[in-house]
Amino acid sequence: MPDSSSSPSSTCTSPMAPGSAPAGPIDPRYSRIDLGDITQHNIKLLKKVNAVVFPVVYHAKFYTDVLEAGELAKLAFYNDIVVGAVCCRIDIEPATGLRKLYIMTLGCLAPYRRLGIGTAMLKHVMDYVERDGQFDGVFLHVQINNESAIQFYRKFGFDIVGTKEQYYSRIEPADAHVLEKRLTSQATTGGTPHPPPLVNGNNPKDDPDSHKTNNGHEREH
Numbered sequence: 613m614p615d616s617s618s619s620p621s622s623t624c625t626s627p628m629a630p631g632s633a634p635a636g637p638i639d640p641r642y643s644r645i646d647l648g649d650i651t652q653h654n655i656k657l658l659k660k661v662n663a664v665v666f667p668v669v670y671h672a673k674f675y676t677d678v679l680e681a682g683e684l685a686k687l688a689f690y691n692d693i694v695v696g697a698v699c700c701r702i703d704i705e706p707a708t709g710l711r712k713l714y715i716m717t718l719g720c721l722a723p724y725r726r727l728g729i730g731t732a733m734l735k736h737v738m739d740y741v742e743r744d745g746q747f748d749g750v751f752l753h754v755q756i757n758n759e760s761a762i763q764f765y766r767k768f769g770f771d772i773v774g775t776k777e778q779y780y781s782r783i784e785p786a787d788a789h790v791l792e793k794r795l796t797s798q799a800t801t802g803g804t805p806h807p808p809p810l811v812n813g814n815n816p817k818d819d820p821d822s823h824k825t826n827n828g829h830e831r832e833h
Contacts, residue, residue, distance in 0.1 A: 643690060643691055643727065644689075644690070644691055644692075645688065645689070645690055645727075645728060645729055645732045646688075646689040646692075647686040647687065647688055647689070647698075647732065647733065647736055648686060648687045648689055649686065649687075650678055650679065650681075650685045650686065650687055650697070650699075651679070652679065654687065654694075655675055655678070655679065657687060657694045658675070658678065658685075658687060658697050658699075659675065661687075661694060661695075661696060661697050661719070661721065662697070662717065662719075664721060665696070665719035665720070665721065666717065666719060667783050668780070668781075668783070670717075674699075674716070677701065678699050681699065681700065681701065683736075683740055684699070684700040684701065684702070684713075684737075684740065685697070685698070685699040685700065686698055686733065686736060688720065688729050688732065688733055690724050690727065690729060695720055695721045695723075695724040695729060696718075696719055696720030696721060696724065696729050696730070696733065697717065697718075697719065697733075698715070698717065698718040698733040698734070698736065698737060699715075699716045699717045699718075700713055700714060700715050700716060700737060701713075701714050701716060702714070710748040710749065711746060711747055711748055712747060712748055712749045712750065712751055712792075713737065713740075713741055713747050713749075713750045713751075714750075714751055714752065715737060715750065715751070715752035716752075718730065718733055718734065718737075718752075720733075730764065734765075734768060737750065738750070738768070741795065747795055748794070748795055748796075749792050749793060749794045749795050750770075750792065750793045750795070751773075751790060751791060751792035751793075752765070752770075752790075752791055752792075753776065753779060753788040753789070753790060753791075754788060754789050754791055755780065755783075755785060755787075755788055755789075756775065756785050756787045756788060756789050757785055762789065762791065765791050765793075766791075768793065769793045770791040770792060770793045771791065771792065771793075772789045772790070772791055773790050773791070773792045774789070774790040775787055775788070775789050775790065776788045776789075776790060
């Protein structure tokens with residue numbers, strides 16, 4: 613479980629310093645949004661982004677898993693500056709065998725929000741799911757008071773399907789909504805069976821190094 617904190621194979625620059633703003637006003641007409649791989653050479657940038665955007669600390673296992681996630685983990689670049697990231701994993705529900713994609717984190721630095729960066733990251737995730745064709749749903753956790761994040765995901769077809777009490781440690785409110793977009797995979801329509809999972813599907817509450825999505829989901833959209 614991450615602890616609370618108040619303290620952010622492409623060529624890239626460093627992310628913006630915490631709380632800083634671009635040198636001048638951002639003009640979306642002259643902007644470029646790219647997503648790049650996370651590697652051993654740039655994972656420190658992901659750590660800096662997470663430290664700025666999210667009110668929790670992600671442990672070493674999170675970053676080890678991210679390096680093995682491939683297309684499920686990306687840095688977001690705005691005009692070649694690292695400004696955000698999205699990290700996901702594949703979960704298998706033990707009771708049902710349903711194969712779902714879990715969005716662990718998706719966030720963007722404050723000066724670059726509402727420029728379409730969060731939308732680009734979520735679109736990448738949903739495109740991956742569509743190409744794979746074997747997922748039964750996509751889900752995440754959002755702090756219950758995070759209305760902007762809830763509205764953002766609802767625009768993409770996510771619904772609140774449950775609430776986890778005391779989901780977060782040392783931050784208030786501690787409860788989290790579970791948002792999910794349910795899908796119909798090929799496996800449930802007579803297609804190819806599910807392939808083996810890339811990552812073990814553990815319940816985050818059972819894993820001391822679990823990688824919880826948090827109220828950083830409001831951080832861009």
